[in-house]
């Protein structure tokens with residue numbers, strides 16, 4: 001028996017992209033149903049920092065980040081090091097700052113905001129794929145797994161916000177893992193790490209990098225992003241996340257001494273391959289937000305900013321589609337995304353290419369290629385602070 005739509009907007013995934021889109025849409029009067037396979041609060045492998053641009057965007061969207069400002073540790077900028085002792089600290093322009101708070105807390109708060117706005121959030125519900133009308137090619141909803149078997153949810157608008165390995169985007173052939181880069185992330189929490197400060201840390205090495213950020217509770221979030229098979233000491237350790245992350249910190253010439261007393265407080269998590277690229281424009285009926293729309297690696301620490309801005313774009317487009325139908329909506333949303341997000345994506349690609357180049361990362365070239373002043377400005381651009389760096393300044397390396 002056919003039934004009416006389950007909601008005006010169905011959202012797969014209640015991470016930051018899904019929860020923010022749900023909040024904006026519910027506040028605008030739409031009937032929103034969000035499903036997530038997890039139950040909140042849940043852990044999520046992340047560097048746990050919200051950059052200044054993420055906090056500013058939440059505020060601009062009317063999602064007051066006060067709870068994050070209160071519970072999170074202040075992040076005043078970033079320290080970047082190279083393996084031969086180059087060290088540059090870049091402060092965000094005052095009064096801008098970021099915050100460090102576990103994603104367990106951030107995401108649970110965003111889900112509560114979505115519920116408070118009137119969205120229905122169903123936890124412990126796994127999305128299998130989107131449904132597509134074979135006659136029109138239009139997406140009409142989601143297939144979810146239930147204890148009784150598969151069930152179809154229907155809505156005129158579906159938003160895929162189900163993260164890096166989006167069942168919706170992969171299922172429709174709209175996302176794929178590229179041949180390169182193929183990197184994995186391993187992350188966890190340590191206690192008694194010495195020398196933490198109000199600056200996040202990015203330790204860039206020839207074939208990997210290490211991010212460290214203090215989080216509340218006297219802990220340090222430690223994430224390493226590495227490529228297996230690169231002839232590094234990490235080869236062969238990918239099946240043993242605990243040894244992998246211990247090796248990454250304890251074999252590092254710059255940070256090892258600060259981990260002399262440190263101890264991992266929980267088993268670390270490995271994720272990969274990290275890179276996912278989008279492969280085409282979604283059909284009518286479907287919008288994509290956050291990591292589901294593409295993710296390369298977290299070096300610039302701005303994935304949450306993309307997720308929040310992408311959620312805003314998806315919510316605007318959903319309201320247009322609900323009011324006037326789908327005609328032209330996908331093209332408009334693609335244009336707006338290009339306008340708002342493409343410049344930063346280009347910056348991120350260029351930075352990654354630089355760091356991925358062994359020649360540029362060799363000790364001598366590093367200092368020459370990235371003069372400290374330029375590196376400080378790059379840190380501000382990565383933080384979405386509004387500071388600009390013209391790529392030709394460093395695009396030659």
Ligand SMILES: Cc1cc2nc3c(=O)[nH]c(=O)nc-3n(C[C@H](O)[C@H](O)[C@H](O)COP(=O)(O)OP(=O)(O)OC[C@H]3O[C@@H](n4cnc5c(N)ncnc54)[C@H](O)[C@@H]3O)c2cc1C
Pocket residue numbers: 012013014015016017018035036037038044045046047048049050051125126127128161162163164165166167185186187223271289290291292298301302303304305307
């Ligand atoms: C190692 C690492 C460090 C990072 N550090 C930072 C950082 O410091 N700062 C920063 O801004 N960004 C960072 N990022 C990036 C950031 O984590 C992501 O960009 C961000 O989480 C994207 O949000 P999202 O809502 O799109 O996806 P997610 O946060 O992944 O949320 C997706 C949600 O969908 C749910 N879901 C997935 N599949 C299904 C399914 N089939 N059915 C139902 N539900 C499903 C999941 O349970 C999840 O709740 C980091 C990423 C990594 C890997």
